[in-house]
Amino acid sequence: xxxxxxxxxxxxxxxxxxxxxxxxxxxxxxxxxxxxxxxxxxxxxxxxxxxxxxxxxxxxxxxxxxxxxxxxxxxxxxxxxxxxxxxxxxxxxxxxxxxxxxxxxxxxxxxxxxxxxxxxxxxxxxxxxxxxxxxxxxxxxxxxxxxxxxxxxxxxxxxxxxxxxxxxxxxxxxxxxxxxxxxxxxxxxxxxxxxxxxxxxxxxxxxxxxxxxxxxxxxxxxxxxxxxxxxxxxxxxxxxxxxxxxxxxxxxxxxxxxxxxxxxxxxxxxxxxxxxxxxxxxxxxxxxxxxxxxxxxxxxxxxxxxxxxxxxxxxxxxxxxxxxxxxxxxxxxxxxxxxxxxxxxxxxxxxxxxxxxxxxxxxxxxxxxxxxxxxxxxxxxxxxxxxxxxxxxxxxxxxxxxxxxxxxxxxxxxxxxxxxxxxxxxxxxxxxxxxxxxxxxxxxxxxxxxxxxxxxxxxxxxxxxxxxxxxxxxxxxxxxxxxxxxxxxxxxxxxxxxxxxxxxxxxxxxxxxxxxxxxxxxxxxxxxxxxxxxxxxxxxx
Numbered sequence: 001x002x003x004x005x006x007x008x009x010x011x012x013x014x015x016x017x018x019x020x021x022x023x024x025x026x027x028x029x030x031x032x033x034x035x036x037x038x039x040x041x042x043x044x045x046x047x048x049x050x051x052x053x054x055x056x057x058x059x060x061x062x063x064x065x066x067x068x069x070x071x072x073x074x075x076x077x078x079x080x081x082x083x084x085x086x087x088x089x090x091x092x093x094x095x096x097x098x099x100x101x102x103x104x105x106x107x108x109x110x111x112x113x114x115x116x117x118x119x120x121x122x123x124x125x126x127x128x129x130x131x132x133x134x135x136x137x138x139x140x141x142x143x144x145x146x147x148x149x150x151x152x153x154x155x156x157x158x159x160x161x162x163x164x165x166x167x168x169x170x171x172x173x174x175x176x177x178x179x180x181x182x183x184x185x186x187x188x189x190x191x192x193x194x195x196x197x198x199x200x201x202x203x204x205x206x207x208x209x210x211x212x213x214x215x216x217x218x219x220x221x222x223x224x225x226x227x228x229x230x231x232x233x234x235x236x237x238x239x240x241x242x243x244x245x246x247x248x249x250x251x252x253x254x255x256x257x258x259x260x261x262x263x264x265x266x267x268x269x270x271x272x273x274x275x276x277x278x279x280x281x282x283x284x285x286x287x288x289x290x291x292x293x294x295x296x297x298x299x300x301x302x303x304x305x306x307x308x309x310x311x312x313x314x315x316x317x318x319x320x321x322x323x324x325x326x327x328x329x330x331x332x333x334x335x336x337x338x339x340x341x342x343x344x345x346x347x348x349x350x351x352x353x354x355x356x357x358x359x360x361x362x363x364x365x366x367x368x369x370x371x372x373x374x375x376x377x378x379x380x381x382x383x384x385x386x387x388x389x390x391x392x393x394x395x396x397x398x399x400x401x402x403x404x405x406x407x408x409x410x411x412x413x414x415x416x417x418x419x420x421x422x423x424x425x426x427x428x429x430x431x432x433x434x435x436x437x438x439x440x441x442x443x444x445x446x447x448x449x450x451x452x453x454x455x456x457x458x459x460x461x462x463x464x465x466x467x468x469x470x471x472x473x474x475x476x477x478x479x480x481x482x483x484x485x486x487x488x489x490x491x492x493x494x495x496x497x498x499x500x501x502x503x504x505x506x507x508x509x510x511x512x513x514x515x516x517x518x519x520x521x522x523x524x525x526x527x528x529x530x531x532x533x534x535x536x537x538x539x540x541x
Contacts, residue, residue, distance in 0.1 A: 013040035027074025032132035043143020080167035080416025126162035160419030188227035213250030298369035315402035
């Protein structure tokens, strides 16, 4: 490592005095003008990670559903998964190091992680459409180059497309071709095969309005549209030509505000969906004839996919174990429907995609979605091999056809990470094959009314949780208070958890009516305020 060159280049990407950042589930995220040094240093780290794993590593420059002024960066591990937790620590150390400590910290990481500095390193880079992204990805390239790494810049891509590229490159093309064309071909071919099987339901059936959050999703969908079968008619809104990224639109806005995005006019019972800014989340919605807005979130998406896969697995007649993974935020009605009606095991894990992904890997077929619309399906190697073999060799017609549908599902799903484009096509294929309208899908179960609140506290670390964040261990007495409050309402539950990023405690409550859910959430927030050191005025109902 050329320490003189490192010193010289590092000085061109200076760290703002007093700035400390933490690498979390979403990588680093903050105001774009504070990120130049972080980008340069993550370029350095990606080279070390590539040498440590003897694989290609990915870097995505995006801040997802954050405002346009923000930006961020996350590293992608060899199979398209999130960065290893030990390396999240290294990322935080490197980002916060003072200029003169950089060399020392790099040497320490190399020792701890047994990095061979003579190995080749290869990194692929992608970025979203934010005005700051191009310049920031140039800083990443500076970092990669100074440590002698090779890089390929994919330019403008969705976050899931970059995850896909990393996986393709490290499986020597087994997962697919590591190009955008390869991605479009793999997904559209599987989708076209599935749609062929559907009871002919006329063209109106496949008409979909898509809110692209004024982000990268619009660009990539326009490129992919020529590959879609002619029955699939999509109309793009908030395509980034006029308005700001994520402003009054996108999956996060629709989910939080429970209303349609700006600029998308809904006619009664029309299917609509929203992507988020980097196209790794999706939610569906429609307006009924009485003008009421209906949101179909990640829980209902997971349920639709589970119903479909369970039927196919039963037809194929293999003893493949399927499970759904949720977090504590999943609506109680969805959990009840999956366990009691569908008879599919449900597992609850801590909030954060990496926890869901990790748990889903334990099953032959693991379905996971967060309520916010981020999720996917994972198939074990053994299950995938078995399904592909049956699709080829099974003598029984019905079993073979079911296996073929499963095989196309495997190809249509982006197993590396939640992918709005892939998830949208999966949903559209299932609705077509089952002949379901959006209202019939919505009616599978009725969500319990719920309320999310947050309370400012002096120090969020006073709250520690257990049982996948559903019970508070500290401060003493808090959980007992919550238990007593929950007992007052029907079909109710509530939990509290510290935010991962700011000194607030998040509160979730659900009950039989909206009024009761609101009352319970408020009472729990008062308990948190009094027992866990609330700041400012007490919460108002």
